[in-house]
Amino acid sequence: MAKRGVIKVSGDSEAREAVGEYKAGWHDPENSTIRFDFGLSEEVVRQISELKEEPEWMTDIRVKAFKHFSERPMPTWGNTSMLEEIDFENICYYLKSSDSTERDWEDVPDDIRNTFERLGIPEAEQKWLSGVTAQYESEAVYHSIREDLEKQGVIFLDMDSGLKEYPEIVKKWFCSVIPYSDNKFSALNTAVWSGGSFIYVPEGVHVEMPVQAYFRINAKNMGQFERTLIVADKGSSIHYVEGCTAPSYSTDSLHSAVVELIALPGSHIRYSTIQNWSSNVYNLVTKRGIAHEDAKIEWVDGNIGSKLTMKYPAVILKGEGSHAEVISVAYSGEGQHQDAGAKIHHLASNTTSKILSKSISKNGGRGSYRGMVTVSPKADNCKLNVVCDALILDEGSRSDTYPTMEVANPSARCEHEASVSKVSDDQLFYLMSRGHSEEESLAMIVNGFFEPFTRELPMEYAVELNQLMALEMEGSIG
Amino acid sequence: MPGENTLLEIHDLHVGIDGNEILKGIDLKMGPGEIHAIMGRNGSGKTTTANVIMGHPDFDVEKGDVILEGESLLELEAWERARKGVFLSFQYPQAVPGLQVGNFLRKSVASIRGEDEAKGSVFRKELTSAMESLEIPRSFMSRYVNDGFSGGEKKRFEILQLMLLKPRLAVLDETDSGLDIDGIRTVSEGVNASIRGTDSAALIITHYSRILEHVQPDMVHVLLDGRIVASGGPELATKLEERGYEWLKEE
Numbered sequence: 250m251a252k253r254g255v256i257k258v259s260g261d262s263e264a265r266e267a268v269g270e271y272k273a274g275w276h277d278p279e280n281s282t283i284r285f286d287f288g289l290s291e292e293v294v295r296q297i298s299e300l301k302e303e304p305e306w307m308t309d310i311r312v313k314a315f316k317h318f319s320e321r322p323m324p325t326w327g328n329t330s331m332l333e334e335i336d337f338e339n340i341c342y343y344l345k346s347s348d349s350t351e352r353d354w355e356d357v358p359d360d361i362r363n364t365f366e367r368l369g370i371p372e373a374e375q376k377w378l379s380g381v382t383a384q385y386e387s388e389a390v391y392h393s394i395r396e397d398l399e400k401q402g403v404i405f406l407d408m409d410s411g412l413k414e415y416p417e418i419v420k421k422w423f424c425s426v427i428p429y430s431d432n433k434f435s436a437l438n439t440a441v442w443s444g445g446s447f448i449y450v451p452e453g454v455h456v457e458m459p460v461q462a463y464f465r466i467n468a469k470n471m472g473q474f475e476r477t478l479i480v481a482d483k484g485s486s487i488h489y490v491e492g493c494t495a496p497s498y499s500t501d502s503l504h505s506a507v508v509e510l511i512a513l514p515g516s517h518i519r520y521s522t523i524q525n526w527s528s529n530v531y532n533l534v535t536k537r538g539i540a541h542e543d544a545k546i547e548w549v550d551g552n553i554g555s556k557l558t559m560k561y562p563a564v565i566l567k568g569e570g571s572h573a574e575v576i577s578v579a580y581s582g583e584g585q586h587q588d589a590g591a592k593i594h595h596l597a598s599n600t601t602s603k604i605l606s607k608s609i610s611k612n613g614g615r616g617s618y619r620g621m622v623t624v625s626p627k628a629d630n631c632k633l634n635v636v637c638d639a640l641i642l643d644e645g646s647r648s649d650t651y652p653t654m655e656v657a658n659p660s661a662r663c664e665h666e667a668s669v670s671k672v673s674d675d676q677l678f679y680l681m682s683r684g685h686s687e688e689e690s691l692a693m694i695v696n697g698f699f700e701p702f703t704r705e706l707p708m709e710y711a712v713e714l715n716q717l718m719a720l721e722m723e724g725s726i727g
Numbered sequence: 728m729p730g731e732n733t734l735l736e737i738h739d740l741h742v743g744i745d746g747n748e749i750l751k752g753i754d755l756k757m758g759p760g761e762i763h764a765i766m767g768r769n770g771s772g773k774t775t776t777a778n779v780i781m782g783h784p785d786f787d788v789e790k791g792d793v794i795l796e797g798e799s800l801l802e803l804e805a806w807e808r809a810r811k812g813v814f815l816s817f818q819y820p821q822a823v824p825g826l827q828v829g830n831f832l833r834k835s836v837a838s839i840r841g842e843d844e845a846k847g848s849v850f851r852k853e854l855t856s857a858m859e860s861l862e863i864p865r866s867f868m869s870r871y872v873n874d875g876f877s878g879g880e881k882k883r884f885e886i887l888q889l890m891l892l893k894p895r896l897a898v899l900d901e902t903d904s905g906l907d908i909d910g911i912r913t914v915s916e917g918v919n920a921s922i923r924g925t926d927s928a929a930l931i932i933t934h935y936s937r938i939l940e941h942v943q944p945d946m947v948h949v950l951l952d953g954r955i956v957a958s959g960g961p962e963l964a965t966k967l968e969e970r971g972y973e974w975l976k977e978e
Contacts, residue, residue, distance in 0.1 A: 674785065679821035682781050683831075683888065684809040684838035693834075697825025697871065 283345040288338045291315055294440050297343050301409055301443075304416055307423075314429035314439035321433040324559075327619075328586045331557045335531055340472040340503050342441045344386040350407055352393055357383075380405045380460040384475060387443035398456060404449040405460055408476050411447025418449055422478055426509040426537050426565070434559075435535040438474045438507040445475030445506065450485040450516070459488040459521070459707055464504075477508040481516035481544075488519040490707065501529045501556065510538030512546050514568060519547040521706060523714060526554040528585055534560045537592075540600075542568030549705045550577040552587045553717060561619060563592035566600035566628075573602040578702040580721060581614030581646070590619035590651075595661070598629040606637040607702055609695060610646035611721070617648070622663075623655040631661045639669045640698050642691070692719040732758040734928045735780075735896050740791035742772075742779050749775045751953035752791070757896075757946075759926035762918075764939055766964060767950035768972055773932045774818060776950070777900040780930075781815040782808045795896060810839055812895030812927075816885040816902050822873040828884070829868035832891060839892050857890040861917055878905030886917040897921065897929040903938035915941030936964040949975055 283300070285293055294315045298308040323332050351357045380394035382405070389407030398405070404415060412419045429439035446462045464475060481487055504526060512518045518538065526532055532555040538546040548562035564573035575591035593602040608616035618637045639648035650667055672694050680690035696703070696715045703711045735757040742750040749772050757763050767773050779786050780793055782805035793800045800808050823831070832854065837845035844850060858867070861883045873881055882902055889897050899918065903911050919942055922929045931942060939947070939961065947963040948955045949972070956975050957963060 673821070675819075676821045676823060678781075678783055678805060679817060680823065681805040682809055682815050682817075683835040683892070684806050685834070686806050687804070689838075690806075693826050693831070694823055697823050700825030700827075700871075 283343070285341060285343040287341055289315070289340075289342055289441070293342055297441055297443065300343075301412075303412065304420075306420060307412065310424060310429065311440050311442075314436045315441075317430050318433060318436035318440055321430075321436060323433060327559055327588050327617075328557055328615075331531075331586060335501070335503065342472050342474070343443060344471060345388050350389045350410060382407050382446055382462045384444040384462065384464045384473075386465075386471060387473065389444050394460070395458075398454075401454050402451040403454060403456060404447065406447045408445040408447045408478065409443065411478070415447070415449070418480065419447065419478065422480055422509065422511055424509075426511065426539050427507055427535050431535060434505045434533040435507050438476060438505050438535070441472070442474045442476035442507065444473075445477040445508075446479070446489070447477070448479040448487065448489065450479075450481045450487045452482040453484045454482075455485065456487040459490045461490040461492070463492050464506075472503040472505065474504075475506050477506065478511075479509070479518060479520070480511045481513060481518050483513050484515040485513075486517040488521065488707075490710070491520070491522045492525070501531060502526075503531045504534070504555075505531075506534045506536075508534070508536040510536075510546055512538060512540045512544035512571075514542040514544060516541075517545045517547075519549065520562075521549040521551075521710070523551040523706075523710060524554060524558065524560075525717070528554060528556055528582070530555045532556075532558040532560065534558075536560065537563040537565065538573075539565045539567050540571035540573060542597075543570040544568060545572045545574075547574040547705075548576070548591070549702070550575065550589070551702065551706075551714065552577070552579040552589050553714075553721075554585075555587075556584065557586050557588070559588045561590045561592050561621075563594070564602070565594045565596060566602065566631075567596050568600075569597045570599045571597065572600065574605075575603075576605045576702050576705055577607070578699050579606075579608040579616050580718070581608070581610045581616045582721065583612040583614060586615045586617070588617040588619060590617075590621075592621045593623075593633070595622070595624040595628045595631040595633065598627070598631070600628060601632040602634070604633075604635045604637070605701060607640075607699055608638075608648055609640045609642065609698065610648050611642040613645045613647075615647040615649075617651065619651045621653040621655070624658050624661045626657040628658050629660045631658065633661065634664045636666045638667070638698070640695070641669065641671050642695075688722050689719075692722040695722060734759045734761075734796060734926075735930070736792075736794040737780075738792045738794065740776075740779070740793065741789040742775055743787050743789055744775070744785055748789070749786075749953055750779070753950075753953075753955055755930075755948065755955070757928045757930065759928060760922065760924065761945045762922055762929045762931065762942055763946045763948065764931045764933060764944040764964065765948045765950050765955075766933055766936070766967055768934070771950045772953045773950055774900055777815055777818075777898045777930075777932050780808075780896075780898050781805055781813060806838075809892075809894075814889055814892055814894030814897045816882075816889060816897065816899040818901040818904065820873045820876075820881045820885055822871070822876075824871050824874045826872045827868070828870050828872055831872050832888070835888065836891055839894075854891065857887055857917075860920070861887055861890075861913055863887060879907070879910045882906055882910065882914060886914050890917055890921055893921070893927070895927050897927065899929060899931045899933075901933060902931070903933055903935065908937075911938055912941055914938075918942050936968040939964045951975060 294311050298311050382389050394405040427435050429436045510518050540546045546564045550562050552558050562575050566573055573593050577589055579587035579589045581587045591604045604620055606618045610616045622633050624631050637650055641648055648669055677690050680693055695718050703714055733756055737753055737755040740750055740753040765773055788801055833845045863883055918929055944961055947959055949957040
């Protein structure tokens with residue numbers, strides 16, 4: 250979670266000087282215990298699986314996925330010119346820096362622990378989290394869960410341990426929501442996945458405090474391909490929070506995750522992300538959940554960093570009375586393109602959905618909202634609401650909206666609103682007349698614009714997101 | 728030369744926008760504890776005067792000076808002027824969706840009066856009593872700044888800010904427009920409470936004399952085509968109300 254790092258690093262002038270604009274952008278010397286050669290082949294895929302001592306069925310899926318990835322062309326939509334720049338041969342697909350996953354921070358190797366301490370993770374865990382997993386490069390390095398939850402049967406593990414300890418649950422759900430053939434990058438992830446979280450919440454158990462995963466890329470030209478699977482059994486609930494950072498290098502890194510959520514009848518999953526990768530990371534992520542009867546899935550998705558993000562959290566409303574919400578914000582600064590949005594499929598009757606997308610572009614950045622909502626012919630009395638707002642901070646920045654609605658059942662009630670606005674001089678003057686500098690005033694307007702998103706976050710995250718945006722506004726007034 | 732008893736001095740102020748001259752040489756002096764009114768028809772330069780005192784970047788000051796407590800304001804940005812004690816109650820307050828009133832007030836008080844003034848029970852009491860006197864409900868605190876406010880709510884909110892920010896100089900631009908009789912009375916009480924008996928001053932810019940019945944000005948100035956053409960006591964406002972502005976043109 251870069252935002253946790255923001256406070257600490259900004260108080261430390263030396264660190265601040267070292268990292269420049271991007272506050273989580275320092276890097277540690279790379280002390281890897283296992284590093285694969287650059288480039289990808291079936292052999293590399295098999296080696297990863299072998300190294301992890303995986304069951305054969307997983308090796309088979311990996312290999313099939315790799316073949317699909319090799320054959321599948323690049324997407325022909327989105328920012329194709331940026332996508333073409335990805336050099337799959339110049340990426341390291343597996344890197345391990347620590348021999349094991351620890352349950353005590355003291356046992357995590359010093360350099361890695363220092364990284365997470367700079368980002369404030371151990372402190373956050375003590376204060377307000379039910380469990381934490383921290384992933385460094387390809388593997389989880391630290392993992393903990395509160396004892397009371399463990400006693401109630403909640404499973405919260407890194408994905409590799411999940412596969413080892415609960416192979417039958419993993420086998421049942423793995424690739425059940427997002428088949429490897431879904432898209433080129435889900436195929437890539439399935440072929441080389443490592444780390445990520447595995448969560449199972451038993452029937453009727455409510456996990457009151459959020460659980461958090463923290464992903465960090467440290468090495469240069471690294472690919473991170475974490476795989477997350479969350480199963481909420483009947484009537485249970487969980488809030489999962491994910492944060493990510495990477496140091497700034499002159500060459501690009503690739504992050505391509507797959508997240509599958511299964512919300513069984515009456516359950517509730519909320520998945521919150523604050524993505525603050527450095528501006529040379531490709532962030533190409535597939536996230537999708539299935540909601541059964543009366544279940545609820547919410548994606549709360551903030552995209553602040555990365556070079557190119559393509560991410561459209563999706564919900565399949567399979568069970569009657571289920572509900573989906575996708576609330577997202579995107580900030581695109583210089584050289585960045587946030588291509589984000591949402592997908593919701595109403596397959597059952599009396600299902601409801603809400604999409605709220607907010608994007609800000611500045612310094613020539615580009616924000617795109619790409620959304621799709623469908624209602625199948627058999628799904629009666631569905632309600633859907635889509636709102637997308639864009640705020641453009643200067644000339645030369647760009648915002649596009651690509652909304653699609655396919656409604657095949659006439660009983661559906663659809664609402665769609667879109668707005669594009671600019672910060673007006675009068676608005677700035679009003680705030681400045683109350684003693685706030687131009688930058689502070691702009692940050693107030695920007696944070697206000699993001700407020701419908703921020704209020705959905707746990708308070709610590711909300712405060713830090715506001716601070717992060719205030720930092721982004723620094724030096725923005727010409 | 729600003730004397731000991733001069734809080735604000737406007738001296739031969741010429742102001743233009745996009746090459747058009749709007750203010751053509753304005754002079755004005757105000758002392759602490761005084762309330763002055765500037766009256767005039769639409770287009771006479773009233774709002775320009777208010778904006779220039781606050782430091783709106785769109786206006787070009789071609790000549791003259793605006794001096795607060797012996798210091799020229801012209802080189803300062805709006806936020807610096809605010810911290811020196813200038814306040815503008817806007818004719819059209821701007822909405823800032825997502826920015827909560829309570830949060831905004833606390834931040835504004837902190838930036839103008841200092842962090843310590845925006846904390847603790849003293850500030851909360853001050854806030855509560857100001858809201859009560861303006862008949863603003865508590866639920867107001869969680870609304871967004873001017874977002875979806877009625878005309879009357881916007882004006883009350885401006886006066887609430889006046890009461891909390893405690894400026895040396897308050898400029899009230901058409902604060903009475905959009906208010907009913909009760910609203911004008913409530914707002915006037917807020918203005919009186921903030922200025923009378925203090926060493927601050929208020930400049931009330933208005934179209935009509937209604938608000939001046941409740942806030943007895945020490946001086947009334949009439950602005951016509953970018954110039955102050957008449958100054959006098961409160962009786963001048965009554966005369967304008969009865970006879971309109973035409974007679975001044977003839978004089």
